[in-house]
Every structure is written in C-alpha cells, then in structure tokens.
Amino acid sequence: MGDVKLLGTWPSPFSYRVIWALKLKGIPYEYIEQDLLNKSPLLLQSNPVHKKIPVLIHGGKPIAESIIILQYIEEKWPQNPLLPSDPHEKAVARFWVKFADEKSLSIWKVFRFSGEEQEKGLKESLEMLEIIEEHAPGLGQKKFFGGDKIGMVDLALGLVAHWMGAIEEVTGVQIMEAGKFPRLEAWMKNFKEDPVIKENLPELKDMLAALKRRREIHLASK
Template sequence: MAEDHHEVVVFGAWPSPYSRRIEAALKLKGVPYKYIEEDLGKKSPSLLKYNPIHKKIPVLVHNGKPIAESLVILEYIDETWQEGYPLLMPKDPYQRSLARFWAKFIDDKCMPAILKACWGEEQERERAGEEVAELLKLMEKELKEKRFFGGENIGMVDIAANIIGFSLGAYEEASGVKLMTREKFPKLCNWRDEFMSNSAVIKENAPPREELISFLRNHFRKNNN
C-alpha cells in the first residue's frame, strides 16, 4: 500500500478534534507526516487493516506499525520524538499521572456531556448542560493561575483540551446552546484565547470554523431525523 512507504502516516477526519490532536502534536514536534483523510461513512481498507478492533480514526502508522486511540498516540509521539519542542508529558511520575488523568477526564466525562447538552434528547439537554458546567468548573480549578495546563508550554492536557479550545465554540454555535461564558469561566476562556493564539501550529491546525459549524448542523440533523 502506498502509505507504507511513508515513515509517519496519519489517518484522520478533518472535523474530528481527536484527529486534530495528532496533527498538532506532530507539527509541534516538527515531525513530517502524510495525512490521509478518511470518509467515516465508507472506511478505507487501510483504516480497517490498521485499526481492526475499533475501526476508528485517528490512527498513526510509524514505519508500518499502527497505533490507535488519540491519547495513546500522543504519548507515543512524545516518547519517540524528544528533540526540539519540550516534552508534552511532565518528567515527574506524579505530574505525568495527573496529566493522564485530566486528559482522560476530558474524553470520558467532558466530551460526552458536551454532546448531550448540544444534541441530546430534549429532556436530557438541561441536565447535561448542568453537568458540563460542573465539569468545566473542575477544569477551571485545575488550571489555577497557569498559562497552560502544561505550565509555560502547551502540553498533553492542553492538546487533549482542544475539544474546549476550538471545538466547543463551534458546537455551541451549531446547536444554539451556550455552555462556556467568560463570566462563569474566566480562566478557561483566557486559556482558550492563549491556546489558540500562542502557536501558529495550533491556530493553523484548527478546522475551518464555518465549515465545521455547517458540518455539525448537517451531521446532527441527519442523525436526529
């Protein structure tokens, strides 16, 4: 297969924050890669070959060896390419375990609640919105007075939090539901602004906003009909 000839290949989908995480990490690290856009309605034989268990993006293929699941891939990238950009994960074992915890917290708790609040059944939206508020309060508290969750540099938790950094605003606009305001979450809003403007890599890696909003509206309209 053609992609096997490239040292690093990413299988992704442009609207997916999970897919965008991998590209952001590779770009921060200065790692060249080939990107393959997947049609999630008709998954390619290559994607099914490299991720036969979950059959999902993103998948990173490095020298023919596949790695699946975005948080696992981020750690692999960090451990494999240690030159140049500072490590995404803290060196201290305790701090590293905290980074893993908060990254999983974002995926396991925040993302499902956000999706329910925006596009869940009508009776569950209000309850999910309240849950999102409680979860964002915990994120705000964890941020403390730091510039980024990773300290002075964008780290693992910051990249995982791209769901809040650049996806949440599009979700809000597409669904008409407001979940994160500066009045309620000033630190998170400041972090989001810093995250999006600090690095050209992060800014350029965000999906086109209007296209994403249009995609989300169409996607969830189809699914809810």
C-alpha cells in the same frame, strides 16, 4: 514522510489532537482523510476493533485512539516534551488528560441529542468545566496547563477550546456562560493564539456547516 501516516477525518477534534502533537514535535507525516460513511480498507485493517479515527501508522504499524497515540508520540519522539519530567507532575498531568478525554464527551451529548439527553449532556458539561476551573493545577497562573508551553493536557482539552463554541452555535445551547470561567477562558485564548495551534485549526464557518449537517443526520436517526 511516508514513514508516518495519520488517518483522520475533518473536522474531528480527535484527529487534531494528533496533528497538533506531530506539529509541536516537528514530525513530518502524511495525512489521509477518511470518509466515515464509507470507511476505507486501510482504516478497517488498521483499527479492526473500533473502526474509528484517528489512527497513526508508523513504520507500517498502526496505533489507535487519540490519547494512546499522543502517549506513543511522546515516548517515540522525546523532543519538545508534552509531559513534565518530574514523576509526580507527570502523573498529575496524566490524570487530567484522562479526565479531559472522558468528561469532554459530555459536550458531544449536547451536540448529538435533544430533549432530556441534551439536558443531561449540558449538566455534565457544566460540572466538567467547574471542576477544571476550580481544581486544574496551574490554570490561571501560567499560560497553559503544563506551564508556559503547550502540553498533553492542553491537547486533550482542544475540544473545549475550539469545538465547544461551534457546538453552542449549531445547537443554540449555551454551555459556557461568559465570565463564569475566567481562568478557563484565559487558557482558551492562549491556546488558540499559539502559532502551531492557530495554523492548524479548522475554519469556523466550514466547521459550522459540517457540524450542522452531522447533527441533522444524528437527530434523523433517533
């Protein structure tokens, strides 16, 4: 177990992306919780550029940024693949992974801000959801973006599946109107009911308390 370590923080969706990938691959690892208000020497040494989690340490060598970590895990441990084998399908999946990673950050604008900035985040979040609902390949036809098994696109969109609802409750801002995104709603249900995901999700009540505290800190610092 000591050969693979994960530096993360609870309840970060970016940490959970990596946790899910390791669990799906069956890779044993040691999880090391990080306090981002008092960053450990190991975190600062492992990610000296951004000083952020998650960081995967494999054989003493660190890899930073959740999507890059997922790509590393996929290449290092090819069992239970997270990407298609067909080159074109793989390229399409990577496009949607990049889209999800970049565009889902708009949901954090709803969480971190109020007023005009929050409205901007809401507008961007709705645009993202509409694009996924209309254009994401396979959505609504199979259980997951990659087919009948969870793939990297699903992991990249984990924030939408579980954290978005908690952010709506904490902020009082409705991002995803019920019934407006039926294909996406079906995917969210399938994703959270998958045994590996279900067993590795933060408890909603604990997450709400943590997000409420974090939002208060963000707003007080503005």
